[in-house]
Amino acid sequence: MTTARIRTIRGDIPADDFGFCHSHEHAFLAGGHPATLSPVLRIDDYDATVAELREFRAAGGRAMVDCQPLGCGRMERELFLASTETEVHLVASTGFHKLAMYPEGHWIRTTSEERLKDIFVHELTEGMYTGTDTREPEAAIDTNDGIAKLAVDAKAGIIKTAVDADRMADPDKRWFAAAAAASLATGAPIVCHTETHEEAIWLADYYMTKGVEPRKIILCHLDRTTERPETHRELARLGCYLEYDTIGRFKYHSDEEEAELLLRMLDWGLADRILLSLDTTRARLKHYGGDIGWTYLLDRFLPMLRDRYGVADADIHRWMVANPAEAFAFI
């Protein structure tokens, strides 16, 4: 038993009640600029997502972390309604994505570090803003005048961040600084989109230098390549969480290669630093016409780990239940 609590979109719950969790998904993603970059990102059919969530729950799923932050297609109202309807715990994101996710002239490109921090803290402690793809949320912080109304009192539960070359080149590193400050002010975990091992090392180091504890840092997608697992070992030994989701994504590698990576981390005694998910786009969600759906871990991948690789139920429980309960807790 812990006293830790997780900030879901329907309110805080004891971490022990979170249950089987996909640690990085996109339950909804509105049409707009992100979908113009890649049409498969668009996940905006309420009934299709609810159907997908129902199947997930029927298979044993209980919780999911939605990793689309404000300003780039987050659908906070639908997240709230779908969570209420399906009783799947959903955690929403404040924070920011890669710079490419925001069109020229988007407010987040020019907002100061201090204001970004205030926005993130507000979303984590008061409630999320709506309409932020096209409007600045600041007007509502002081005046609450209806320009950007709060979304049904629903709060964000994590700070999503994304490292890319443009952002790293920014001399102030203001987006990352704002995320670190908001985490330190609230206790919220920071979820980090990374594309290379070098970026992950840089970002973990940056946040730790700012005083963020490693257990509050969740590094995503490092398993896109299964080469150089020693880097995973180093980051996990620091105390960061590694979120793996290149599962059922055969353009990167086979599920067998993913299993070998997980076995390696088990051998190194690092099972308590691993989180799993699918990070699906609409191309992989069954109710959007895709091929695997949110039951793939429960129905296919985890049974394969058990049956073919002899992974213990206790380790699977760690990755799917115990580690998410710790990683996503506000403490």
Ligand SMILES: [Zn+2]
């Ligand atoms: Zn993602």
